[in-house]
Amino acid sequence: MWLLLSPTALEAPFLRGEPFAFLGRRGLRGEGFVYLETGVGKVNAALTLAAWAGRNPVEKALLFGIAGAYPGSSLLPGDVVLVGEEVEADLGTQEGLKPLGFPALEVAGKAYYNRFPLDSSLTRALARVLDLQVVVGLTRDRVSENPGEAEALASRWGAQVESMEGAAFARACLALGIPGVEVRAISNPAGVRDKGAWRIPLAVRSLEGTLAPILGGAFPAGLQG
Numbered sequence: 001m002w003l004l005l006s007p008t009a010l011e012a013p014f015l016r017g018e019p020f021a022f023l024g025r026r027g028l029r030g031e032g033f034v035y036l037e038t039g040v041g042k043v044n045a046a047l048t049l050a051a052w053a054g055r056n057p058v059e060k061a062l063l064f065g066i067a068g069a070y071p072g073s074s075l076l077p078g079d080v081v082l083v084g085e086e087v088e089a090d091l092g093t094q095e096g097l098k099p100l101g102f103p104a105l106e107v108a109g110k111a112y113y114n115r116f117p118l119d120s121s122l123t124r125a126l127a128r129v130l131d132l133q134v135v136v137g138l139t140r141d142r143v144s145e146n147p148g149e150a151e152a153l154a155s156r157w158g159a160q161v162e163s164m165e166g167a168a169f170a171r172a173c174l175a176l177g178i179p180g181v182e183v184r185a186i187s188n189p190a191g192v193r194d195k196g197a198w199r200i201p202l203a204v205r206s207l208e209g210t211l212a213p214i215l216g217g218a219f220p221a222g223l224q225g
């Protein structure tokens, strides 16, 4: 059974199931999945996952939604990617958390500062089955507000896509021992605020097409809901 999460219900209009409310937001119980709307931003994403997992067993979790593409990534609106590693870029100093000397998380003797891997075997399996590229995601509670800022972040951290939740989800999955994967559809060039350049309906249609195999229960053994 998948736990599916997206920041807003607008990114999940294609999901069908029995509605319920969780933490005041939308939930759905569907065939082979439970879906939760988390709200936008890092705290909402981590809080929703942790609160749900504290009350319900979670076998595997998938965060999906729209994202910005960094300059130089060659990703275009409508493209769908898996995120293999997330960077929490607004934690600590401009150079990250390490200069402060405190890891954000320690699991099984490994210290994590600003970079958090998603589940590598589930990500690899999904990349193969869905034929998706695996990229590095960068997360901040604030969006890039101009192309220069976006370019600087991308090159400082080696990231291709920008969101406001990915690293919080990856970090919470690591802390809670939940295999987690992240799928993002590009809706805009990161750092471009002119909504004329945004393609949200196209990105949501791409998400639907990509996630359809999960919803139909048509995944090969090991990936099924």
Ligand SMILES: O=C(O)c1cccc(C(=O)CC[C@H]2O[C@@H](n3cnc4c(=O)[nH]cnc43)[C@H](O)[C@@H]2O)c1
Residues within 6 Å of the ligand: 007, 008, 040, 041, 065, 066, 067, 068, 069, 142, 143, 144, 145, 162, 163, 164, 165, 187, 188, 189, 190, 191, 192, 193
């Ligand atoms: O008004 C703006 O300038 C603006 C810029 C970027 C994103 C927004 C949003 O309201 C979207 C937030 C929502 O969508 C994800 N998202 C989509 N594109 C981006 C992006 O370029 N940078 C960061 N987040 C993005 C994000 O994960 C949120 O869930 C408004």
